[in-house]
Amino acid sequence: MFGRMDPADLxxxxxxxxxxRGERMLAWLESAREELDKVIGTGEGPSGQVKATVDANGLVLDVVYGPRALRLSSHELADETLAAVGAAAADAERQTHDLMREALPGYDPAAAQAELERLLSFE
Structure with a gap:
């Protein structure tokens, strides 16, 4: 996305x-806060007996257990719950990235994440 630059070449x-680009991003963030607040990710465990919802920040809003969920062992139920929450978080992240792609043509979430990690590593 940004790559390494030599200041002398700028x-x-x-x-x-x-x-x-920075101004467009800030303007979008200000106007999109309402849209981002509406992002709700949904997911379910492999058996379909556990469903979860999370917000754009990954906060778990709800977990619902189906009638057959109690037939699962405690470990299976925990795994199902984690899978449902993980799927919901992935759905919320996808929705957030879709909003960002609409506002910022060419936005690449993987490249943005890599650049953020590089910047935070103080290279």
């Missing part, structure tokens, strides 16, 4: 382009 055009 041109005014590059700086202006980066500033424009």
């Amino acid at each position: 041109r005014d055009h590059d700086i202006d382009e980066a500033a424009d």
